[in-house]
Amino acid sequence: MEISRGGNSHQSETNLLKKTPEAILPGTPNKLRSAPKCMWLPLARRIRVKLGIYAALRAGTAAAGMKNLSILGSTGSIGCSTLDVVRRHRDRYRVWALVAGRNVTALTEQILEFRPRVAVVATEEAQDQLRTGLRGAGLPPAEWPELGFGPKARVAAACAAEVGFVMSAIVGVAGLEATYEATRLGKTIGLANKEVLVAGGALVTEAARASGAELIPVDSEHNGVHQCLRAGQRQEVVRVILTASGGPFRDRPAEALASVTPQEALNHPTWKMGKRITIDSATLMNKGFEVIEACWLFGLTPAEVEVVIHPQSTVHALVEFKDGSVIAQASATDMRMPIQYALTYPERVLAPVPRLDWGAGRCWEFRPPDTAKFPLLRLAYAAQQAGGSATCALNAADEIAVEAFLEGRLSFPGIAQVVEETLSRVSRRQARSLDEIMEIDREARQTAEAAVGRLGRQEVPRAPEA
Numbered sequence: 001m002e003i004s005r006g007g008n009s010h011q012s013e014t015n016l017l018k019k020t021p022e023a024i025l026p027g028t029p030n031k032l033r034s035a036p037k038c039m040w041l042p043l044a045r046r047i048r049v050k051l052g053i054y055a056a057l058r059a060g061t062a063a064a065g066m067k068n069l070s071i072l073g074s075t076g077s078i079g080c081s082t083l084d085v086v087r088r089h090r091d092r093y094r095v096w097a098l099v100a101g102r103n104v105t106a107l108t109e110q111i112l113e114f115r116p117r118v119a120v121v122a123t124e125e126a127q128d129q130l131r132t133g134l135r136g137a138g139l140p141p142a143e144w145p146e147l148g149f150g151p152k153a154r155v156a157a158a159c160a161a162e163v164g165f166v167m168s169a170i171v172g173v174a175g176l177e178a179t180y181e182a183t184r185l186g187k188t189i190g191l192a193n194k195e196v197l198v199a200g201g202a203l204v205t206e207a208a209r210a211s212g213a214e215l216i217p218v219d220s221e222h223n224g225v226h227q228c229l230r231a232g233q234r235q236e237v238v239r240v241i242l243t244a245s246g247g248p249f250r251d252r253p254a255e256a257l258a259s260v261t262p263q264e265a266l267n268h269p270t271w272k273m274g275k276r277i278t279i280d281s282a283t284l285m286n287k288g289f290e291v292i293e294a295c296w297l298f299g300l301t302p303a304e305v306e307v308v309i310h311p312q313s314t315v316h317a318l319v320e321f322k323d324g325s326v327i328a329q330a331s332a333t334d335m336r337m338p339i340q341y342a343l344t345y346p347e348r349v350l351a352p353v354p355r356l357d358w359g360a361g362r363c364w365e366f367r368p369p370d371t372a373k374f375p376l377l378r379l380a381y382a383a384q385q386a387g388g389s390a391t392c393a394l395n396a397a398d399e400i401a402v403e404a405f406l407e408g409r410l411s412f413p414g415i416a417q418v419v420e421e422t423l424s425r426v427s428r429r430q431a432r433s434l435d436e437i438m439e440i441d442r443e444a445r446q447t448a449e450a451a452v453g454r455l456g457r458q459e460v461p462r463a464p465e466a
Helices: 013-017 041-046 051-058 077-088 104-114 124-136 150-159 173-184 194-211 220-231 254-259 275-283 285-298 336-344 375-386 390-406 412-425 434-455
Strands: 067-072 093-099 118-121 146-149 165-168 188-191 215-217 237-244 305-309 315-321 326-330
Touching: 067 077, 067 150, 067 173, 077 093, 077 104, 077 165, 077 336, 093 104, 093 150, 104 118, 104 124, 118 124, 118 150, 124 146, 146 150, 150 173, 165 173, 165 336, 173 188, 173 194, 173 434, 188 194, 188 336, 194 215, 194 285, 194 390, 194 434, 215 220, 215 285, 215 336, 220 237, 220 285, 220 315, 220 326, 220 336, 237 285, 254 412, 275 285, 275 390, 275 412, 285 305, 285 375, 285 390, 375 390, 375 412, 390 412, 390 434, 412 434
Parallel strands: 067 093, 067 165, 093 118, 118 146, 165 188, 188 215, 237 305
Antiparallel strands: 237 315, 315 326
């Protein structure tokens, strides 16, 4: 895929070869192979930019060794944190493309600051609003990025020849296609979108092995595992332990969960995140997704991935080796650290994050999760063990159920009921293409919607009137 802006395509893929053996996906070749052409090549050619204008604006600004970034989900929490890292390291990174949804106001501000070559939104209406916003901000049209909207434009932004690093941070399966196509082309992927591997793990990891693409996890837990694995080799690993804060209801009795309101569930004790991932953290589904993701990223079976509740959220992951050693990764709860790690790997540079105070007294607590109270974690393990399309259906059903809960159409325990019913009704099969994954996703969503309708508004708590 090529989004051409002139002759400054100095970005080299040789940095992809600087991998330590433990960080390579199982079966990934040590040298890059020729990647298949991206399916959206004709589209990319249609969105070529004003070459003469950008040649004049950008002349002399390209420095050897700088990474061109495409940020999928730039207005979300991970996207904003990524841009903060870029802001502090402008000598290392250039923002080539910003891809957002409908938050045109935030995207306009990002364009004014980072001057990307390409900006993509979800819909044509949002693109019109973006044009209005750029005009209102006083930016001359000659200095605008090339604008696009919709799935094909997202893929084009991720697959541009000039882009060396793609931050995949779009929530849901909306980011799967662009991430998959960029993986097929051998891009380095900063993976912050769980759904990419939950829904399409086999397809994406197979593409990574074929192209030599590197998937560097940004999720704090998987990023911690990635760091711990640098202490040994994959064949020396006995198990991986992922920590979970336990969410806002870790100490609430199970019988009290039926009265939980969306406002309570959105009050995460540790992290500030988007609505869906916050609810998933409250149900422990988020941790279930992370178990599935860990299996694909590190070539593990579900039995080799353990979850422990760690309310302090300081230790993010642990790896136990066959000699009995356990390596832990601990850091402050600031996503800029794993984001910067993904961008600079294998190098480490100074990060703008708080430091742990080892002079202060502290207590770290670890305990097993209660899968009877939080059954979605158990369902995630079962779906990964079952294989095939089960995890794709799991993700789709959860997204529908969480949306229904947030809209007051479903109780908190009803989320797990909808997911379990959907898994029992959607036939399991092996998806061999992106189209098949999306078809399974559509079927599971329809099944989940029907389940929500059957459960109705049973015991759905209402927020007190003001």
